[in-house]
Amino acid sequence: MLxxxxxxxxxxxxxxxxxxxxxxxxxSRDMGGLTFIDLRDRYxxxxxxxxxxxxxxxCMEARKLGREFVISVNGKVAERSNKNPKMPTGxxxxxxxxxxxxxxxxxxxxxxxxxxxxxxxxxxxYRYLDLRRNANKKNLELRHKMAIETRNYLSSLHFMEIxxxxxxxxxxxxxxxxxxxxxxxxxQFYALPQSPQTFKQLLMVAGFDRYFQIVHCFRxxxxxxxxxxxxxxxxxxxAFVTQEDILNTFEGLAKHLFMSVLKMKxxxxxxxxxxxxxxxxxxxxxxxxxxxxxxxxxxxxxxxxFKVFDEAELVVGINxxxxxxxxxKQLDELTDFVKRPQVGASGLVYIRxxxxxxxxxxxxxxxxxxxxxxxxxxxxxxxxxxxxLLAGKRxxxxxxxxxxxxxxxxxMNLTTPGxxxxxxxxxFPLLEWDDETRRFYAKxxxxxxxxxxxxxxxxxxxxxxxxNAYDLVINGxxxxxxxxxxxxxxxxxxxxxxxxxxxxEAADQFGFLMNAFEYGAPPHGGVAFxxxxxxxxxxxxxxxxxxxxxxxxNSGRDVMIDSPSAIKFEQLxxxxxxxxx
Ligand code: ASP
Numbered sequence: 001m002l003x004x005x006x007x008x009x010x011x012x013x014x015x016x017x018x019x020x021x022x023x024x025x026x027x028s029r030d031m032g033g034l035t036f037i038d039l040r041d042r043y044x045x046x047x048x049x050x051x052x053x054x055x056x057x058x059c060m061e062a063r064k065l066g067r068e069f070v071i072s073v074n075g076k077v078a079e080r081s082n083k084n085p086k087m088p089t090g091x092x093x094x095x096x097x098x099x100x101x102x103x104x105x106x107x108x109x110x111x112x113x114x115x116x117x118x119x120x121x122x123x124x125x126y127r128y129l130d131l132r133r134n135a136n137k138k139n140l141e142l143r144h145k146m147a148i149e150t151r152n153y154l155s156s157l158h159f160m161e162i163x164x165x166x167x168x169x170x171x172x173x174x175x176x177x178x179x180x181x182x183x184x185x186x187x188q189f190y191a192l193p194q195s196p197q198t199f200k201q202l203l204m205v206a207g208f209d210r211y212f213q214i215v216h217c218f219r220x221x222x223x224x225x226x227x228x229x230x231x232x233x234x235x236x237x238x239a240f241v242t243q244e245d246i247l248n249t250f251e252g253l254a255k256h257l258f259m260s261v262l263k264m265k266x267x268x269x270x271x272x273x274x275x276x277x278x279x280x281x282x283x284x285x286x287x288x289x290x291x292x293x294x295x296x297x298x299x300x301x302x303x304x305x306f307k308v309f310d311e312a313e314l315v316v317g318i319n320x321x322x323x324x325x326x327x328x329k330q331l332d333e334l335t336d337f338v339k340r341p342q343v344g345a346s347g348l349v350y351i352r353x354x355x356x357x358x359x360x361x362x363x364x365x366x367x368x369x370x371x372x373x374x375x376x377x378x379x380x381x382x383x384x385x386x387x388x389l390l391a392g393k394r395x396x397x398x399x400x401x402x403x404x405x406x407x408x409x410x411x412m413n414l415t416t417p418g419x420x421x422x423x424x425x426x427x428f429p430l431l432e433w434d435d436e437t438r439r440f441y442a443k444x445x446x447x448x449x450x451x452x453x454x455x456x457x458x459x460x461x462x463x464x465x466x467x468n469a470y471d472l473v474i475n476g477x478x479x480x481x482x483x484x485x486x487x488x489x490x491x492x493x494x495x496x497x498x499x500x501x502x503x504x505e506a507a508d509q510f511g512f513l514m515n516a517f518e519y520g521a522p523p524h525g526g527v528a529f530x531x532x533x534x535x536x537x538x539x540x541x542x543x544x545x546x547x548x549x550x551x552x553x554n555s556g557r558d559v560m561i562d563s564p565s566a567i568k569f570e571q572l573x574x575x576x577x578x579x580x581x
Pocket of ligand 1: 482527528
């Protein structure tokens with residue numbers, strides 16, 4: 001090998017040892033008769049010393065080495081006179097006897113340092129250089145550890161990792177499919193899987209009662225900050241289980257990852273129904289690192305001639321502790337915030353609960369001091385607090401207040417980095433009504449089982465049916481979700497009917513699954529976790545991109561390999577594709 005040690009491991013204990021190291025020139029400094037070079041590899045940085053007096057020729061050669069040259073050195077480990085306690089190898093340096101240049105390098109387009117001077121787009125183009133930087137390297141190390149620990153844990157519970165195909169037929173999960181033309185079947189297309197959902201269910205029919213896969217999934221969605229067209233799931237399925245078994249098994253996995261990766265022992269994860277999450281936090285992925293939960297005050301505010309409240313389905317608010325002194329400007333900012341189209345509230349009402357006990361609101365015209373005092377009491381508000389109220393249609397108002405709550409949480413600094421608050425959200429509705437297309441959609445996906453006691457409602461009031469579905473949420477981020485599946489052909493058929501599929505459409509798209517249900521399908525259920533997101537949360541990162549080796553940019557492009565790109569006319573012809581006709 002071209003090295004006896006790595007650049008991250010030499011310490012005082014190695015003093016006097018002859019070693020060989022290989023790596024990249026991070027930087028070099030000439031100080032009088034000495035030249036210092038920081039040599040870097042994946043494991044760390046070791047200082048090399050060249051002494052003009054000891055070997056002038058070698059020292060002159062070393063001075064010619066540019067940044068990112070790849071070299072191999074032979075030398076002796078020595079104690080440093082000027083130790084650097086911040087570096088693991090900071091006690092020692094290498095007195096170099098000779099070195100070889102293994103490869104030269106152009107000057108990199110940005111500095112390979114923790115605080116680099118390279119902009120995002122430039123770093124994406126030279127991702128292989130960006131990956132030499134510590135932060136990215138650490139993120140991929142964490143990702144590797146998460147993957148290994150997941151495999152070890154699940155394998156110890158007899159889960160088998162089984163690969164499912166990437167060239168499949170479309171499975172509807174709410175997003176658009178990426179499609180691949182088939183040369184051998186002119187005019188026909190494969191779809192890339194949005195998830196291995198139907199395959200993992202077929203594996204249950206096949207009798208592999210515990211399956212998992214760390215797997216790429218593809219969704220052609222409009223990109224948002226936290227989305228990538230291809231991403232990775234920890235995809236899991238189990239047979240002969242209830243929802244309770246699944247929650248316990250995967251809470252076990254989550255706790256194992258907290259312990260092995262972050263050295264954190266977690267208590268039992270709380271559980272909250274979807275309805276409760278919406279009523280208290282205005283979100284199906286509540287951030288429970290702080291309180292400030294919702295209080296509904298319909299019965300206290302109606303009938304006082306304030307039209308906005310009188311006409312509202314819901315009047316609801318939060319109590320922001322210690323914020324009564326918010327300035328006019330701050331309150332205007334909050335009003336603008338809730339009125340943005342993304343939030344969609346029509347306005348914001350506030351009640352200041354002055355530190356001196358005084359009460360002042362933006363609706364003093366309609367409400368007496370007694371009325372306001374009753375509202376404050378309902379909120380449990382203390383002198384010095386500020387109550388913020390929204391009104392309107394129930395769900396929309398809850399969601400808007402949920403967004404305002406998170407914004408206030410940020411402004412009030414209510415979260416601490418390194419604090420993790422996981423929970424399960426359960427009892428999701430099975431279906432979601434869409435006003436535009438005037439039909440129901442599956443809230444999770446069409447294979448999710450209704451709660452058995454709600455099955456009769458499928459005929460009478462489908463919107464009220466609850467699902468055996470659950471999400472794992474950490475710090476307000478949905479880390480994963482799953483459900484108990486339908487395993488009965490008739491119920492699956494019925495579900496497709498409720499979703500507006502004709503019998504032919506259902507048979508055409510999902511005949512293979514419904515047929516399989518006729519050959520002894522066991523009861524089963526599962527879950528899938530967004531692996532990139534989970535790594536991002538554990539790594540304290542902002543974007544899932546930072547935890548992927550080769551991510552795409554905001555427009556879904558890989559700017560390094562320049563993809564997507566046009567293909568040759570001959571290729572199009574071979575694929576029977578006609579462009580622009
Ligand atoms: N296939 C589902 C998804 O990707 C997860 C599951 O139900 O297991 O969201």
